[in-house]
Amino acid sequence: MSEKALISAVYLRDGADTGRHAAKGEGDIDEPIWLHFNVAGPDAKADVKKAAPYIDDAMIEALCATDTRPRVEEFENEYLVILRGINLNPEEDPEDMVSLRIWSDGSHVISAQRRPVYAARKLAAKLEAADTPASSSEVIVGLTVNIIENMASPIADLMEEIDELELEMIDGGRPEHRIKLADLRHKVLLLRRYFNPLRAAVGLLKDLATTWLGEKYTRKLRNAHDDLTRHLEDLDAARDRLQFQQEELVTVLSDKLNRNMYTLSIVAAIFLPLGFLTGLFGINVGGMPGVENDVAFWVVTGGCTAIAGALALFFRRSGWF
CATH class of the missing domain: 3.30.460.20 (CorA soluble domain-like)
Known part of the structure; x- marks a missing residue:
């Protein structure tokens, strides 16, 4: 052998x-x-x-x-x-x-x-x-109980990681938080993949234990099954918390994007008439007024500044910013 x-x-x-x-x-x-x-x-x-x-x-x-x-x-x-x-x-x-x-x-x-x-x-x-x-019963129950007991520390560490991520996101979500969220959600999903059938298996073993293993070991399996149920509930809570954090992150990043687009829209609205005027006065055709006047440039510049100021004041009073 x-x-x-x-x-x-x-x-x-x-x-x-x-x-x-x-x-x-x-x-x-x-x-x-x-x-x-x-x-x-x-x-x-x-x-x-x-x-x-x-x-x-x-x-x-x-x-x-x-x-x-x-x-x-x-x-x-x-x-x-x-x-x-x-x-x-x-x-x-x-x-x-x-x-x-x-x-x-x-x-x-x-x-x-x-x-x-x-x-x-x-x-x-x-x-x-x-x-x-x-006895053989002690071996089987001991292996089952040990496996479930060994889950406590890793799950506690996982919950602590989720707590830390929540604290970081209180000050505002950042793009790098997406990677952390995806990694934590992946871990939770992998654990839950086997936790549900494991709980069903331990539950069936607990039911069989009444005639196979005896009351003493049935009680141990019952306690282990309760611990496993609590671990699964923690994972369910972790999944829901991560889903909520994902939605919050998407909302925060969307708000930032919307604010940036809003600002660009205001700037574009202010400079749209100014772009029209500069394009109009930039055409090379005869009859352009002020071509021979030395102060014409400053008059046009002042007019553009006045138009920009008037539009900014209008948007301000209209509650755009």
């Missing part, structure tokens, strides 16, 4: 080496155990089949699928849980969510990832340090 495929193995309650990490590739396949795989490699399906021959090919295909959406499926005594979590990997975008796939038959738990999932790493470290072994 590839060392890269099997990331961790933890014996569960009633296992031969309960509470401690199992050696990769060792142990009785009938013992309760949690195996966590990286299925990004080309031999991932074969590695999963070798380590867990009790899983049928359809479940292995689901665990190793390239693209997934959150869902929960029940197959008699087997369960397939596919979750999406915020990407906490360094130098990667949080909204580029990672997928965690979980299969269980009530005794064995097989989980798979294509990119690192901090929820699985966190739970594995916790179980390794624990004095008492965990």
